[in-house]
Amino acid sequence: MNLSIKQLFGRKPKSSNIAKQRLKLVITQDRVDVDDRFMTRLHHELAEVLAKYFEFSASSVKMNLKQEGNSYILVADFPYTKFHDMSMRK
């Protein structure tokens, strides 16, 4: 028998948790929609981190947020030309 306490009491997921999850998604989208600077900022910060590992030309980078079902997916293409040699680092 593999019944959880929740199933035993016939509990549905708490509606407050559902509200929170839905809000987080929609607000993410709202913020991107209204704030063009958001993507630019994200782009810069991601590029900064990735540049430690790869070499890529800034102009080839593509980023966008797309919706799939009830989640949003950040799709980022950073085509790299060279992989930095990590053995040089501690």
Add this chain to the structure above:
Amino acid sequence: MGKVIVVTSGKGGVGKTTSAANLGTALALLGKSVVLVDADVGLRNLDIVMGLESRVVYTSMDVIEKECELNKALVRDRRVNGLMLLAASQKNNKDDMQPEHMKAICDNLRTTYDFILVDSPAGIERGFRNASAGADEAIVVTTPDVSAIRDADRIIGLLQNAEIEPINLVINRFSPQLVGNGSMMDQADVLDILNIDLIGVVPEDSGVITSTNRGIPLVYEDGSPGAQAYMRIARRLTGQRIPIPDLEQKGLFSSLLNWFTKNR
């Protein structure tokens, strides 16, 4: 130099006017000099919530149109020292009010008073822009439901763009019972989403409705939970450090259930 704080929300009916009235009165009870400015032009309510509607002669529009001096347009609240109201025009001449007008009024008032609380209309358009034009800081009021929180997030973005800082959050109409049984988001949930500083949580309190009926702000009723919450927020606005009590009230059964489901 006084502080100008806009009380705003995005969504209507979440408690901006109630919060402005109670925080203004509470600050005056704490010995501060305060002006409550109604910026909800065409839908003014702060005067009636404060119980001062019969004494309003001039409005901010009369000041803008130079029909009267700013000082003469202020209605003195006789129940407490240092509390004034500047009413909004009830005529639907919204377009006559410009952000520069509101800014000029706020800049003038701040030379004399400690706190200027501006009660904003709902929405993100003209009325909001006018209300926030002279503000140094903001209080964003939300209720713990999806539409109010989503709209609060929009407003927070606009306030941040306008470099209004700090932006403090009031969670209004909080119900410990509903949070306890999992049908209302708690403080942590709301803060996790909105990511700004919390200045207080005001419980759902039927006293808000009866006090509004009478035109006597709730904070005069010492014992009520809503009054205590507003008094604590007012103290925080004056710089006192007062912890935010956990209003969450879990029944024994739901606590046990939570414990089991978390630890299983």
